[in-house]
Amino acid sequence: MLKKEIKEIIEKSKKWGWVLEPDAQEIFSLYGFKTPKYDVAISHDQAMTIAGKIGYPVVAKIVSPAIVHKSDVKGVVVGIKDDQTLIQTLDRFRKLDGFVGMLIAEMVKGLELIIGAKNDLQFGPMILLGMGGVGVEIYKDVSLRMAPLKKRDADHMIHELVAEKLLTGYRGVEPINMNALKKAIVNFSRLMMDLQDIVESVDLNPVMCTAKACTVVDSRIMLKS
Amino acid sequence: MDLKPLFEPKTMAVIGISSSNDRHPANVIFAKNHLRYPVEVYAVNPKGGKLHSETIYPCIADIPKKIDLAVIATRAELVPDVMADCIKASAKSAAVISGGFTEGGRGDLQDRMVSMAQEAKFPFIGPNCLGVYVPFRVDTFFLPIERMIKPDAGGVTFVSQSGGILVDHMIKFAQQGVGLAKAISIGNKAFIKEKELLAYLTKDPTTKVIAYYIEGFGVGEGRDFVLAADCSPKPVIIMKSGKTAAGNRAVSSHTASLAGDYASFAAAVAQHNIIEAANENELVSFCEVLSSYTKPIEGKIGIITGSGGHGAMAVDACSLAGLKVPELSEPTKTEVKNNLAENIRSIASLSNPADLTGSAIDEDFVACAKVMGASAEIDCVIVLLLPYIPGITLDIGVKLSSVSKQFNKPFIAYVPQVEKYTMLIEGFELNGIPVSSSIEGAVLMAKALARKKPC
Numbered sequence: 001m002l003k004k005e006i007k008e009i010i011e012k013s014k015k016w017g018w019v020l021e022p023d024a025q026e027i028f029s030l031y032g033f034k035t036p037k038y039d040v041a042i043s044h045d046q047a048m049t050i051a052g053k054i055g056y057p058v059v060a061k062i063v064s065p066a067i068v069h070k071s072d073v074k075g076v077v078v079g080i081k082d083d084q085t086l087i088q089t090l091d092r093f094r095k096l097d098g099f100v101g102m103l104i105a106e107m108v109k110g111l112e113l114i115i116g117a118k119n120d121l122q123f124g125p126m127i128l129l130g131m132g133g134v135g136v137e138i139y140k141d142v143s144l145r146m147a148p149l150k151k152r153d154a155d156h157m158i159h160e161l162v163a164e165k166l167l168t169g170y171r172g173v174e175p176i177n178m179n180a181l182k183k184a185i186v187n188f189s190r191l192m193m194d195l196q197d198i199v200e201s202v203d204l205n206p207v208m209c210t211a212k213a214c215t216v217v218d219s220r221i222m223l224k225s
Numbered sequence: 226m227d228l229k230p231l232f233e234p235k236t237m238a239v240i241g242i243s244s245s246n247d248r249h250p251a252n253v254i255f256a257k258n259h260l261r262y263p264v265e266v267y268a269v270n271p272k273g274g275k276l277h278s279e280t281i282y283p284c285i286a287d288i289p290k291k292i293d294l295a296v297i298a299t300r301a302e303l304v305p306d307v308m309a310d311c312i313k314a315s316a317k318s319a320a321v322i323s324g325g326f327t328e329g330g331r332g333d334l335q336d337r338m339v340s341m342a343q344e345a346k347f348p349f350i351g352p353n354c355l356g357v358y359v360p361f362r363v364d365t366f367f368l369p370i371e372r373m374i375k376p377d378a379g380g381v382t383f384v385s386q387s388g389g390i391l392v393d394h395m396i397k398f399a400q401q402g403v404g405l406a407k408a409i410s411i412g413n414k415a416f417i418k419e420k421e422l423l424a425y426l427t428k429d430p431t432t433k434v435i436a437y438y439i440e441g442f443g444v445g446e447g448r449d450f451v452l453a454a455d456c457s458p459k460p461v462i463i464m465k466s467g468k469t470a471a472g473n474r475a476v477s478s479h480t481a482s483l484a485g486d487y488a489s490f491a492a493a494v495a496q497h498n499i500i501e502a503a504n505e506n507e508l509v510s511f512c513e514v515l516s517s518y519t520k521p522i523e524g525k526i527g528i529i530t531g532s533g534g535h536g537a538m539a540v541d542a543c544s545l546a547g548l549k550v551p552e553l554s555e556p557t558k559t560e561v562k563n564n565l566a567e568n569i570r571s572i573a574s575l576s577n578p579a580d581l582t583g584s585a586i587d588e589d590f591v592a593c594a595k596v597m598g599a600s601a602e603i604d605c606v607i608v609l610l611l612p613y614i615p616g617i618t619l620d621i622g623v624k625l626s627s628v629s630k631q632f633n634k635p636f637i638a639y640v641p642q643v644e645k646y647t648m649l650i651e652g653f654e655l656n657g658i659p660v661s662s663s664i665e666g667a668v669l670m671a672k673a674l675a676r677k678k679p680c
Binding site: 118120121122123124126143144145146153 | 441442443444445446447448451486488489490491492493496497
């Protein structure tokens with residue numbers, strides 16, 4: 001069963017056809033996913049206060065109902081180290097189409113993965129796991145399964161990735177927390193079953209995985225029209 | 226809902242008979258069943274009259290017997306009323322051959338039929354289909370009998386959304402020695418769909434392998450089907466077309482773009498223990514091998530050949546198919562060697578593939594097959610058999626078949642397929658060893674066994 005707060009967020013997002021990032025992050029946080037510390041600023045003062053609380057470096061992202069692909073309009077700035085850059089970024093974002101705020105979030109490092117879902121006409125919610133980042137559609141190193149998934153399915157999906165070795169520890173790099181990743185995949189597949197009447201597709205991209213945890217750094221929820 | 230009357234009718238009405246045109250689909254269907262199959266066939270047309278010396282009944286209700294299967298081949302706009310007549314006359318099933326429904330902009334007619342059938346629990350197949358062909362039972366295909374190629378009766382049931390693809394595969398099955406249990410053309414699949422047939426066929430004693438040609442599922446129906454197929458005690462094979470249609474649709478998320486319609490299809494079927502055949506060759510090969518062997522393999526292939534080139538081609542194909550061709554251990558190699566004729570020992574290459582050379586005779590093949598049959602290093606043997614090697618006899622098939630049975634291990638043979646070698650090929654096939662006409666095909670068969678997982 002979906003929490004009331006999740007339902008409310010989805011209800012208010014219907015007018016845009018998709019869920020704005022801060023709201024999407026809220027949904028995943030409510031459903032038990034690890035998300036970075038973040039808040040949304042409109043003014044300079046707000047921005048500096050939020051960044052102060054989180055602590056530099058931070059990442060800044062445009063919040064606008066008109067901008068689904070943030071990178072395409074340079075709407076994501078990572079590694080901001082001081083107030084000056086933060087303010088400059090906010091001023092630039094304000095000029096972008098449909099600006100409603102700037103999301104400021106803690107910088108999270110790790111191996112970039114994508115966990116996604118598509119509500120397929122014939123098969124219902126399909127879950128995707130792959131190597132994330134902007135190159136996802138170029139390398140297409142992904143695995144797909146029909147939801148809901150069990151841990152064993154998550155195992156198989158990880159095993160299907162060409163880049164599996166990058167997850168299990170390659171050339172002295174620590175392996176990521178596989179259990180956290182599998183839990184995230186299984187939990188995500190359950191959420192997609194709960195949302196199947198409402199949601200068209202979802203990207204968690206990237207999910208940053210480290211030896212400790214998997215954190216949903218960016219998320220996008222497209223609603224059914 | 227009982228589908229048995231559809232496949233094993235004792236009485237059949239063909240509705241839409243013409244009294245003047247012998248090439249009318251209904252007339253073709255009447256003629257090919259009447260006095261040829263163990264089914265009593267009645268002709269129906271509202272105008273009545275005679276078809277040659279047979280009575281044409283004005284309505285199905287006028288037929289003196291209860292009808293198991295009504296074959297409806299009238300104009301589309303008449304079909305709903307004809308179906309109502311069938312239900313009223315307590316007919317048990319129907320095959321609607323007529324076209325011109327959803328595919329011709331008359332979805333309303335189809336909707337009427339479906340709601341009628343749902344209410345009366347009246348199973349009907351089609352519309353816009355060929356219906357059913359069951360060897361020695363019934364044949365509702367409107368193709369003149371002299372033009373049909375019929376495979377031997379056997380274990381494969383093929384369900385197809387396209388009648389043409391179905392008939393083509395009957396030809397391929399006949400060519401490749403694949404036995405057919407039922408051929409079912411489902412056309413618009415308005416009421417009886419893939420899933421209902423799966424439920425029936427998993428219990429059907431003549432069906433050992435269930436194969437589908439699918440263009441697409443209805444909304445949510447793919448999910449229901451794969452979930453049902455996951456627990457099928459019989460292997461389920463799917464060949465899909467329309468894999469690229471969604472390719473250029475604008476999509477707004479990475480996942481929607483990567484998880485295109487076909488990618489989702491392929492993932493969902495593979496996840497649920499369904500074997501996807503990429504093309505016709507795979508389909509025929511998979512059907513043949515899975516009707517011979519039911520036990521899955523891990524994929525450790527032993528190759529026995531009379532030619533080094535064939536062996537190398539087979540190894541490449543195995544590697545592409547994800548199958549292993551393990552090097553034989555020293556003791557196994559020695560055992561093979563000790564059992565070969567003396568003149569072969571010095572010239573044969575006894576790793577894997579085991580190349581027995583063009584000087585080998587039946588007994589060398591059998592000796593090598595026995596060692597591979599007994600060895601745990603190998604779980605499936607592919608024999609590349611060249612009938613033009615002078616030492617090979619027509620008995621090689623039955624000899625190798627008995628080795629396969631002795632060790633309960635699947636053997637697959639490649640034999641070039643020309644009429645001259647038919648008897649040699651039948652020596653394998655009639656004794657239960659599937660034969661492919663290409664090296665790649667033989668490897669595909671092994672691949673199917675490796676893909677099949679126990680439920």
